Amino acid sequence: MNYSLSRFGAWAALGLLAAACSQTDVAPADVVNHLTLGNPSGAVASLASPTNYLLTKPQYSLSYNRNQGKPNWVAWHLDQADLGGAARQDDFRSDESLPSGWYQVTSSDYSGYGFDRGHNCPSADRTASEADNSATFLMSNMMPQAPQNNQQTWADLEEYCRSLVRSGNELYIICGSYGRGGTGSAGYYTTIAGGQVTVPSRCWKVVVVLPAGRDDLGRLTSSTRVIAVTTPNTIKVNPDWGGYRTSVDAIEKAAGLDLLSALPLSLQNTLEASIDKGPTN
Structure with a gap:
């Protein structure tokens, strides 16, 4: 469902082509793989889009916000x-x-600000090679994250995702942050690095779970498990990520994104409106 970033819709098709052409170290297949379920903001690799700039890498794709010094997703x-x-x-x-x-x-x-360099795409999700793991340490993949959030709540969610993979599933994951102002171990900040990096107020993640197989987009149904989580970016965050589950619709509205946009509209509406009630460990 499209909210405040609908103005980028006209750029979406161009975005995939521009990314494939401008990022010479990335094959088009990598773009299709990571963005199979859609480009959440219609991001494009264009200097005319500095707050919604598409970066495509073999390990992940992202929308970078130059004005915030971190990814949108x-x-x-x-x-x-x-x-x-x-x-x-x-x-x-x-x-x-x-x-x-x-x-x-x-x-x-x-x-000096009391925030972790919080991975969006986690290091432990990319351990097939040293090059893959190294790619997750680019600062374009980081958000200022309260230590308790990053090291407890978020880490447990990330490990649960990997446990789903080890039990025979494959996942499509979208992660990001929005808002302005968080509380780390050194107190409350709205920005760090002399204003170059925005401290978000919320961190979010959407996980689409499929049994390992082929034709991923075609295998999605109304019973597909979709886990949507949004947590406050604060040291007082509860370590139980399951208590922060919400709907994809709610994240879209708050972040101004259009998630799962490649799905048929009726299926998209069904999956985005639900709140996961599945196991958390």
């Missing part, structure tokens, strides 16, 4: 092939694939 596909034995690289660094002249957020920009 990051989307990726997760299956058993993504989970291997590669070690955590911990090589946080600027993303040099962003357009020349844009501020390059650095790892040290987060120092």
Whole structure:
């Protein structure tokens, strides 16, 4: 369902083509894979779209917001092939694939404010190779996240997602943040790094669960499990992520996005209106 980012709709088709052409290290198949369920904001790889700039990588796709120094959303596909034995690289660094002249957020920009460099696409979701894991440490994949949120609530949700994969499923995941102002271990901030990075008030994730197979889009039904979660970006967050489940519709309205837009409208409406009541561990 399209909300405040509907003005980007006219860009959507161009976005996939532009991304495939402008990101020479990424094949078009990678774009299709991660954005199979849709481009949530109609992001495009165009200098005319600095607050909704599409970056496509083999490991994930994202909409980058230059004015906020963080992604609007990051989307990726997760299956058993993504989970291997590669070690955590911990090589946080600027993303040099962003357009020349844009501020390059650095790892040290987060120092002293009491917020973690919170992954959108988690490190542990990309352990098939060192290169895959390293890609998750680009600062374009980070959001300022309260430590208790990142290390407890969010970490448990991420591990639950991987447990679903290990039990025979594949997932389509979209993660992001919205709002302005969060409370970390050093107090409340609306921005960090001299205003270059916005501290969000909420972190969110949508997970579409499918048994491993082919023709993923065609296999979605009204009974497909969709987990939608939104948490406050604060040190007082409850560690139980299951208590923060909501509907996709609610996240769309709050974040101004159009999630699962590639689905037939009737199916999209059904899945987006429901609130997951499945297990959490």
